[in-house]
Amino acid sequence: MTLTDRPARRxxxxxxxxxxxxxxxxxVTCHLKCADACFHPVPNTSENDYFRDIAxxxxxxRSLLIGAGVGAAAIVVGGQVTDVPSAAAAQxxxxxxxxxxxxxxxxxxxxxxxGYQWAPLIRWGDPLFSKKDVFSxxxxxxxxxxxxxxxxxxxxxxxxxxxxxxxxxxxANHEYTNEGIMFPPxxxxxxxxxxxxxxxxxxxxxxxxLYRTGRSKAWKYKVGAKLxxxxxxxxEFEFTGPAAGSPLLRTKDDRSGTRVLGTLGNCAxxxxxxxxxLSGEENFNGYFRTAGTSDAEKRYGLGNAPTARGWEKIExxxxxTNPGYENEPNRFGxxxxxxxxxxxxxxxxxxxxxxLKHEGANVIIGKTGHVAAYTGDDERFDYxxxxxxxxxxxxxxxxxxxxxxxxxLREGSLYVARFTGDSPSGEITGTGNLPAxxxxxxxxxxxxxxxxxxxxxxxxxxxxxxxxxRLAADAVGATKMDxxxxxxxNPKTGRIYVACTNNSDRGKPGKEGATEANPRxxxxxxxxxxxxxxxxxxxxxxxxxxxxxxxxDPKTNPSAYxxxxxxxxxxPISCPDNLAFDSxxxxxxxxxxxxxxxxxxxGLFKVPLEGPERGRVxxxxxxxxxxxxxGPVIKDEDGMVFxxxxxxxxxxxxxxxxxxxxxxxxxxxxxxxxxxxxxxPSVVQVWRS
Ligand code: FEO
Ligand code: CA
Ligand code: CA
Numbered sequence: 001m002t003l004t005d006r007p008a009r010r011x012x013x014x015x016x017x018x019x020x021x022x023x024x025x026x027x028v029t030c031h032l033k034c035a036d037a038c039f040h041p042v043p044n045t046s047e048n049d050y051f052r053d054i055a056x057x058x059x060x061x062r063s064l065l066i067g068a069g070v071g072a073a074a075i076v077v078g079g080q081v082t083d084v085p086s087a088a089a090a091q092x093x094x095x096x097x098x099x100x101x102x103x104x105x106x107x108x109x110x111x112x113x114x115g116y117q118w119a120p121l122i123r124w125g126d127p128l129f130s131k132k133d134v135f136s137x138x139x140x141x142x143x144x145x146x147x148x149x150x151x152x153x154x155x156x157x158x159x160x161x162x163x164x165x166x167x168x169x170x171x172a173n174h175e176y177t178n179e180g181i182m183f184p185p186x187x188x189x190x191x192x193x194x195x196x197x198x199x200x201x202x203x204x205x206x207x208x209x210l211y212r213t214g215r216s217k218a219w220k221y222k223v224g225a226k227l228x229x230x231x232x233x234x235x236e237f238e239f240t241g242p243a244a245g246s247p248l249l250r251t252k253d254d255r256s257g258t259r260v261l262g263t264l265g266n267c268a269x270x271x272x273x274x275x276x277x278l279s280g281e282e283n284f285n286g287y288f289r290t291a292g293t294s295d296a297e298k299r300y301g302l303g304n305a306p307t308a309r310g311w312e313k314i315e316x317x318x319x320x321t322n323p324g325y326e327n328e329p330n331r332f333g334x335x336x337x338x339x340x341x342x343x344x345x346x347x348x349x350x351x352x353x354x355x356l357k358h359e360g361a362n363v364i365i366g367k368t369g370h371v372a373a374y375t376g377d378d379e380r381f382d383y384x385x386x387x388x389x390x391x392x393x394x395x396x397x398x399x400x401x402x403x404x405x406x407x408x409l410r411e412g413s414l415y416v417a418r419f420t421g422d423s424p425s426g427e428i429t430g431t432g433n434l435p436a437x438x439x440x441x442x443x444x445x446x447x448x449x450x451x452x453x454x455x456x457x458x459x460x461x462x463x464x465x466x467x468x469x470r471l472a473a474d475a476v477g478a479t480k481m482d483x484x485x486x487x488x489x490n491p492k493t494g495r496i497y498v499a500c501t502n503n504s505d506r507g508k509p510g511k512e513g514a515t516e517a518n519p520r521x522x523x524x525x526x527x528x529x530x531x532x533x534x535x536x537x538x539x540x541x542x543x544x545x546x547x548x549x550x551x552x553d554p555k556t557n558p559s560a561y562x563x564x565x566x567x568x569x570x571x572p573i574s575c576p577d578n579l580a581f582d583s584x585x586x587x588x589x590x591x592x593x594x595x596x597x598x599x600x601x602x603g604l605f606k607v608p609l610e611g612p613e614r615g616r617v618x619x620x621x622x623x624x625x626x627x628x629x630x631g632p633v634i635k636d637e638d639g640m641v642f643x644x645x646x647x648x649x650x651x652x653x654x655x656x657x658x659x660x661x662x663x664x665x666x667x668x669x670x671x672x673x674x675x676x677x678x679x680x681p682s683v684v685q686v687w688r689s
Contacts, residue, residue, distance in 0.1 A: 025593055026626060026651045031308055033176050033647075035286025035301065037379065042505055043299050044381040046474035095582070095606075095636040095688075099571050103603075103622035105595030108659050110645070110684060111622040117689050118621075120662040121642070122170065122208060122221050123682040124151050128228040136670055137183055137678065142197035146230055150174030151182065151202035152681045153644035155269035155279060155360060155578075156631025158210065158219065159340060168210040168219060169227055169340045171277045172631065172644060172683060173266035177202050177309070181652050181679060193314050200233040200311065204263055205279060207231075207340045216638045218685055229343045233262035236346055237336060240410045242453055243351035246463035249331055252324030253317065260331040260349065267378070268360030268486050268578055268631070273371070273393065274405035276339045280358030281349075282378060284332035287311060290320040296468045300357075301379075302329055330467050335361045335375060337409060350409045353387050354449070354469035363409075364489035364538045365393045371408050372538035374496060376484025380503045381512060382470065383478040384417040384487065386446055388539045390453075411453060414465070415446035416478040419545060421516020430507050430514035430521035432550050432559025440519050441546035444531070447476045448541075482506060482518045482526065485577045485592075490609070492585025494538065496531035497548070499576040502593065517545065520559060524597050525552040525574040528589070530609075549607070549615065551576055553598040563615025571619035573605050574598045582634040585609065588620075590643065592628035602629045604643055621686060624661040624679075626650040631683075639688040649679035 030036050097113035110118050125135030126149045133147045155173040177199040186192035209225030212218065222228075239249060239258050249257035267282035285301040289312050292304035304321070306312070312319035317328045334349040335358050353361060356377040363373045369392035375385050390411040394401035421428065422442040423435035434440070448456040449472050455462045457472045465472040482503035489496050500518065507513040507521025514521050517529065528549040534540035552560035553572035562570050575593030582588065587607040594602045601622040608614055623629045623645050631644035649659025657667055662682045663675035670676050 025596055028178065028180070028650050029647060032178055034283045035308065037283070037301060038504065040301060040303075042380050042511065043301050044379070044470070044474065044480060094639060095634070095641065097618075097620060099618040100603075100620070100622060102572055102598075102600040102619060105599055105601050106625060107601060107622070108625040108649075108661060109622075110624060110661070111601075112686050113620060115689055116686055118684050118686045119218070120680075120682040121210075121219060121685045122149050122206075123662060123680040124149055124153075124202070125676075125680065126221070127223055128206065128208060128230060129224055131223050135674060135676065137668075137676065138670075140183065140198050142194065142201045145198045145201035146232055146234075148230075149206050149208070150204055150230065150232075151177045151199075152646050153206075153683055154267050154630045154646055155277075156633055156642060156644040156683060157269075157271045157277060158633050158635065158642055159271060159275060159277075161341070166212050166214065168212070170206070170208040170210055170219075170221065170683065171269075171271075171338070171340050172206050172208075173269060173279050174203050174205060175265060175267050175282070175646065178647065178650060179309075181649060181654060181657060184654050192310070196309060196311055196314055199309060200262075201230075203266070204230065204232040204235065205266055205277075205338060207338070207343065216640070216687075218640075218687060227340060227343055229340075231263060231338065231347060233264065235263070236261055237263065238346050238348045239331075240348050240350050240407075241352035241466070242411075242450070243463040243466040246351075246467065248327055248463055248467045249351075251317065251327050251331070257327075263336050263347070263349075264332050265357075266336075267358070270360055270362035270373075270488075272337075272363045272405070273365055274402050274408075275341065276337050276406060278361040278363070278373070279336045279338065280360040280375065281332050281334050281336065282357045282359060284329065284357070287332070288318055288320055288329040290329055291326075296471060297329075299468070299470045299474075300329070300333065330355070333357065335373070335409075337406070339406065351463075351466045352410060352412055352414065352450075354385055354414055354465075355467050356382070356385070356469050359485045359487070361387075362486070362488050364491070364494065366539035367535070367537040368539050369393055370412075370539045372489075373409060374487035374489065376481070376487045376498065377470070378483050378485055378501070380483055380505050381480035382484070383473050384481055384484050384498060385469075385473075386415045386417070388413045388415070413448060413452060414450045414469075415448055415541065416473040416476065417444055418447050418477060419444045419479040419515070419517035423516055428514050428516050428519055430519070432520040432561065434561070435516070439546055440516050440550075441544070442516055444479075444543045444545055446541045446543070447478060449473065449476065479515070479517060480512050482523045486579040488579040488581065489538065490581055490585050490587070492581070493609070494533065494536050495609075496533065496538075496543075497579050497587060498529040498531065499579055499589065500527050500529065501575050501577055502526045502597075517547070519547070520550065525550070525557065525560070526576050526593075527551060528576050528579075548609075549573070549576070549617070556598070562617055565613070565615035570615070570617040571605060572598050572600065573603075573617050573619070574600075575602075577628065578630055578632055580632040580634050582606075582636040584636070588632050588634050589617075590629035590632045592630075595626070601625070602627065604629050604632050604641070624648045625659045626652075627659070627661070627681075641686040643684050643686070644681070645684055646681050648681060652679070
């Protein structure tokens, strides 16, 4: 059955809206993406301030130093002084550009700097396996969608494969769906069910083989290529690590607790040094109905109400109140790993990295050869985590080395971050005004949750730590953060960058107020932290930190701070989300939420980290109406940039589309060359003209 088999057009209440917004995101985005997380009570009700005070005594500024706002930092841990390497002071760039003027949020266009042009590389509905799988929103089926590029692309990478010549592989996450603008209104419950099945097939991930005719030439994707793959809610995953097989992961469909169908809410991710892709399962709670009574369910925002998409109506496992499915929600909220070069290999979910609302995960090889993976829990007042592998990375270009490296995330240790400020608490006023020492900065430690497979949390067995990670982290006094999104190690310097996107609740009555690591109450515009691991080793258990950026529009927000760079000379920026680095170690930030805060479209920004330009935020592009900018990939050596444009026209409706990106043809028209008059989340390629 296709969606147009039935003539009647009566809008079913498939996706009830709450009708309110956070002042940042639209009501639709809140409802569909995060299950209205900002309108529910903050799930973290633990009281951790006590631990912060103890840590402040244990780690003073004298024992751990970082120079904020300078090109090199000295870090002193355990009496040893180590110079942290810094990149060249003056950064040349193969992507020279004049920053664009900020674009009003109502503009339905991709705006790039003068001298650059853009084109979609792949769009929602483009066929992956056969040109016969033609895209048509009015004739869509679940089977077709499972053979096409999915919806709402978030994480993105373009992995070049040297031994395949001029070939590459695109890997993208498909975080969630918006049925109200994807399809005509369902005529009846049977058609609504088919839309639910299509939506399931539009979630997950895509792997797409690319080719080009020479370096610096635009990439194209190849229909029917060997590496093309769709991963959906129906794809089988294997659990790895200490919680695989745990009774907490068993259901009536999988009494072994070792296999699960599907991945959900795939937000950001990271490409590993061994060429696989990690993807974070983020807002999984919005897909499940549960009893909602246990501490663990409450801590993850799981409740007893019909879900927005109603998948529980067609697959009983999405209603965890059904006998035998109580643990199904425990099987989501993980970091998954996919090998894009092994299309027939089952993807895995790594229990060793804990279960939370993972934004993504990024791996760096430490000085000892062990690898570290950083991952943030994107919820107001939740935490920042680090995994360290038991085994060492094998750098040899051999197949068996790659096989070894693909197992590195299965065994090791898991830590959660505790940040300690070095300024008196009276100087952290919640306004964002700098304390007397001129910096929001201090020291920190990675508190162990699991070390070499053994629980370090009193009262928690290892599988309990890994499945109920938020509860375990509450128990050890982790620092409550302002929604950690991407956490990205700089491959040039080893420093770690953390995008804290915002936290409207900080400082509200009954909620934790400003801390030095999260120094603004009602943090509307977000901030970016810089971490230097002790000894410049990613496997260290102590670190120094400082705040690189307090985001905002300096014209209207005097607390906006850009590492000391003159505020009048930067592009306004709000709600930092995804992070990336170019070949020179310069930071690039994409945003999600600027329309609701500073009134401009979301965009992509370049931020030098070294020398006199440190902190100079420069806007490179702006995305269409109601879209966020995701998955930036910076191929500066090719003069090329890629972004995933997610949820364009999010607030529209089938009969009232708000965006026509990227095809820009008449509303809801399908042209002979496959263009459609409605919003299509797409991967955009930008290159120098
Ligand atoms: Fe899917 Fe935390 O953004
Ligand atoms: Ca300070
Ligand atoms: Ca994100």
